[in-house]
Amino acid sequence: MAELNKQRVLHLLNRILEAELAGVVRYTHYSFLVFGHNRIPIVSWLREQAAESLTHAQQAGEMITLLGEYPSLTIGPLLDSHKHDVDAIMRESLDTEAKALGLYRELLQCAEGRSVIIEEYARQMVYAEELHASEVDKMLRKPGEISAFRPPRVVG
Numbered sequence: 001m002a003e004l005n006k007q008r009v010l011h012l013l014n015r016i017l018e019a020e021l022a023g024v025v026r027y028t029h030y031s032f033l034v035f036g037h038n039r040i041p042i043v044s045w046l047r048e049q050a051a052e053s054l055t056h057a058q059q060a061g062e063m064i065t066l067l068g069e070y071p072s073l074t075i076g077p078l079l080d081s082h083k084h085d086v087d088a089i090m091r092e093s094l095d096t097e098a099k100a101l102g103l104y105r106e107l108l109q110c111a112e113g114r115s116v117i118i119e120e121y122a123r124q125m126v127y128a129e130e131l132h133a134s135e136v137d138k139m140l141r142k143p144g145e146i147s148a149f150r151p152p153r154v155v156g
C-alpha cells in the first residue's frame with residue numbers, strides 16, 4: 001500500500017470537524033427562524049440536520065484521535081445572511097454542504113489505496129453528504145418540477 005500523507009489527512013479531518021460543528025450551530029440557528037404553516041416539519045427537519053452534523057463532527061474527531069492526534073477546538077465560518085425564508089435557508093445550506101462534500105472528496109482521494117479505514121470512512125461520508133444534498137435540491141424544486149435545482153456532479 002502506498003504511504004498515507006498523514007499531515008494532509010489530519011488537515012482535512014480538522015477542517016471537516018470544524019465545518020460539521022459550524023453545521024450544528026447553523027441548522028440550530030435556522031430552526032429558530034421558520035414561521036408559517038409549515039413551521040413544525042421544517043423546524044424538526046432542521047433540528048435533525050443539526051443532530052446529524054454533530055454525529056459527523058464526532059466521527060471526524062474520532063478519526064483524528066484514531067491517528068493519535070489532537071482535534072481542533074475551533075468551529076468553521078458562520079455566515080448570517082439575514083435571509084430567513086425557507087428557500088434562502090435551503091440555498092445557503094446547499095452551498096455550505098457542498099464545501100463539506102468537497103473536503104470529504106479530497107479526503108477520499110488522499111486515502112484511496114493508502115488506508116482502508118480512512119478510505120471507507122470518507123467514501124461513506126461522500127455518499128451520505130451527496131444524498132443529503134440531493135434531498136435539499138429536491139426541496140428547492142417547485143412542485144411538479146423534475147429537473148434538478150443544481151445538477152449534481154455525478155462522476156468523481
Ligand SMILES: [Fe+2]
Pocket residue numbers: 020023052053056100129
Ligand atoms: Fe455532514
